[in-house]
Amino acid sequence: MKLYVIPVTSFRQNCAVVACERTGLAAVVDPGGEVDKVLAEVEDLGLTVDRILLTHAHIDHVGGVREMADRLQVPIFGPHQADRELLSQLDEQARMFGHPPAPAFEPDHWVEDGEIVRVGEVALRVVLVPGHTPGHVAYFDPESRYALTGDLLFQGAIGRSDFPGGDHDTLVQSIREKLFPLGDDVTFIPGHGPASSFGEERRSNPFVGDAAIVA
Known part of the structure; x- marks a missing residue:
């Protein structure tokens, strides 16, 4: 697997391109906007996008989805159906966040x-x-040891839980019980900012690291 990160919009959201080296097929993960920019980079890489993957339904991650899907005529996968209501409120989200x-x-x-x-x-x-x-x-490739984690976990930080449908305790539980067990060696690409590893965050993250939980 090859992985390319393309920050988009004023939110600097990490739109990612997951590519299969053997077939040249690719998926665009969380195209939050700037569709022309993303597709130009995909073309430069010589890849063929055959699907769009979504981590969650916030506007900065899905703002360009419908345009991209219509232009490429490809299917949209994700997120989980528990985000259905958020997806139905994109106009309201756009107004709220200036998107x-x-x-x-x-x-x-x-x-x-x-x-x-x-x-x-x-x-x-x-x-x-x-x-x-x-x-x-999140999307995890056991072979390459990469994970795409959306806005759950960041380098030295965690995602917000004060938006509608968010919950702090559930977020911490998801990180500790679903992500960290995938392995310390796993490199993750967050929804914003630089990559890190689950091992580094388990050791040093002040919100969900081992020391923070024990304290």
């Missing part, structure tokens, strides 16, 4: 915990990790 308007939509396929989503010969495991939103998911 360009985006049409409400439903994915072609709601993903489930433990499901395998394939990108060419890459098999991504869906991990349901609520807390930031009710239907938030």
Whole structure:
């Protein structure tokens, strides 16, 4: 698997491109906006996008989804159906956060915990990790040891839980019980900011690291 990160919009949201090296097929994960920019980079890489994957339904992660899906004629996978209400409120979210308007939509396929989503010969495991939103998911590739974690966990920080449907205790539980057990060696790409590893965050994160939980 090859992984490319393309920050988009004023939110500097990490839109990611997951590519299968053997087939040249790719998935765009969380295209929050600037669709022309993302597609130009995909073209430069010589990849063929055959699906869109979503971690959760906040506007900065899904603002460009409908446009991209319509232009490429590809299906949308994710998030979990617990985010259905958030997806129906994209206009309200756009107004609240000063994001360009985006049409409400439903994915072609709601993903489930433990499901395998394939990108060419890459098999991504869906991990349901609520807390930031009710239907938030992560995508994990056991072979490359990469995970795409959306807005749940960041380098030295955790996601917000004060938005509608968020819950702090659930978010911490998702990180500690669903993400960290995937392995200290796993590198994760968060929804914003630099990559880190689960091991580094377990050792040093002031909110969910081992020392913080013991304290």
